[in-house]
Amino acid sequence: MPWNEPGRGSGGGGKDPWKGGGNGQQPPDLDEVFANVQRRLKSIMGGGDGGGRSSSGGGGPALGGVFGLILVAVVLWVVWDSIHIIDESERGVVLRFGEYSRVLDPGLNFTFPRPIESLEKVNVTRVRSLDNQSRILTGDENLIDVNFAIQYRVIEPEKFLFNVRTPENSLAHATDSAIREIVGTNNMDFILEVGRGQVARDAGDLVQDIVDRYDSGIQVTSFNLQDVRPPMQVQEAFDDVVRAREDQIRFANEAQAYANQEIPEARGRAARIMEEGEAYRESTIAQATGEADRFTAVLEEFSLAPEVSRQRLYLQTMEEVLSATSKVMLDIEQGGNILYLPLDRMTGGGNSRNMPPPPLMTPRESDPGTAQVDPRARRGREGR
Numbered sequence: 001m002p003w004n005e006p007g008r009g010s011g012g013g014g015k016d017p018w019k020g021g022g023n024g025q026q027p028p029d030l031d032e033v034f035a036n037v038q039r040r041l042k043s044i045m046g047g048g049d050g051g052g053r054s055s056s057g058g059g060g061p062a063l064g065g066v067f068g069l070i071l072v073a074v075v076l077w078v079v080w081d082s083i084h085i086i087d088e089s090e091r092g093v094v095l096r097f098g099e100y101s102r103v104l105d106p107g108l109n110f111t112f113p114r115p116i117e118s119l120e121k122v123n124v125t126r127v128r129s130l131d132n133q134s135r136i137l138t139g140d141e142n143l144i145d146v147n148f149a150i151q152y153r154v155i156e157p158e159k160f161l162f163n164v165r166t167p168e169n170s171l172a173h174a175t176d177s178a179i180r181e182i183v184g185t186n187n188m189d190f191i192l193e194v195g196r197g198q199v200a201r202d203a204g205d206l207v208q209d210i211v212d213r214y215d216s217g218i219q220v221t222s223f224n225l226q227d228v229r230p231p232m233q234v235q236e237a238f239d240d241v242v243r244a245r246e247d248q249i250r251f252a253n254e255a256q257a258y259a260n261q262e263i264p265e266a267r268g269r270a271a272r273i274m275e276e277g278e279a280y281r282e283s284t285i286a287q288a289t290g291e292a293d294r295f296t297a298v299l300e301e302f303s304l305a306p307e308v309s310r311q312r313l314y315l316q317t318m319e320e321v322l323s324a325t326s327k328v329m330l331d332i333e334q335g336g337n338i339l340y341l342p343l344d345r346m347t348g349g350g351n352s353r354n355m356p357p358p359p360l361m362t363p364r365e366s367d368p369g370t371a372q373v374d375p376r377a378r379r380g381r382e383g384r
Helices: 030-045 060-082 157-162 167-184 188-192 196-214 232-304 306-323 375-383
Strands: 083-086 090-096 099-104 107-110 117-123 128-137 143-154 218-229 328-330 338-340
Touching (some): 060 083, 167 196, 188 218
Antiparallel strands (some): 090 117, 328 338
């Protein structure tokens, strides 16, 4: 069934979905709402009321509305520009009419709005870095290429902002000047080999001294020599020198190790020889002392019985001499027995094996007046 049947007038209770319910109310018209808002704004700003009539009272309400808007805007601006929240890593530098006034700590802070006071925030915990590269003349008149980096942070923000116009550029110039001074007072070998750390420490201290004299509010945290090398034109020759120096150090270390091994052994051998000599000396002295005591005892006995002692010493001596040598006994028919002693062996002479035995002679043959030799005695000698 249609919403609004023909024949049913407005008073007949017809229902229209675009109008109000049974009580006859209708939804608000959007055009009418915008028109009402526009009329109100015009009345505030001093315009007409929409019907061609001007506002009464000579524009007083309109002027008051303008002042009200301005006042609201000013209050919002003051609130917005006077309340500041500063982070823990920051410090707030307050300027009053362009001149430094104070430093605000982290937290909620209040200032006068601009243009009376302005605020600049500076991060005082962030570590900043600055890299640079330079070709520098060393103390022994050699050129080296130096790559270095400096790290720093701001500790006094007011000095960092106002004492130096461009603190980063000033720090770069100070760093370059410091590294040139330190490198210029040292030799190239020292810088390239063992003195890199010392050069970095000295340069960092000098940079800190320079920025302190500038009173720039900067603290140098580290100074690093990233790369130190000779120019590319002489790099190959310099590498040869470095290798030769490394070989020298290696050979010196090997020699020192060999010396550390040989010297204790030589000292041990020397100590052993000394101990052996001391032992030989003691034994020789003891033996000589014993022989002297024995001789003294024999002398005392000899003084008591000289003949008996002499005969005894003779027999003992002959026993010692003859017991260690070979003896030959010859039996001669017409003479006495002959004892052959190898005197060459007894006296330590030449080799007796290659020498013929001495001729053996009987008492008759030894007589110069005897011209004939007994053939039996010769046969006996040849047989033996």
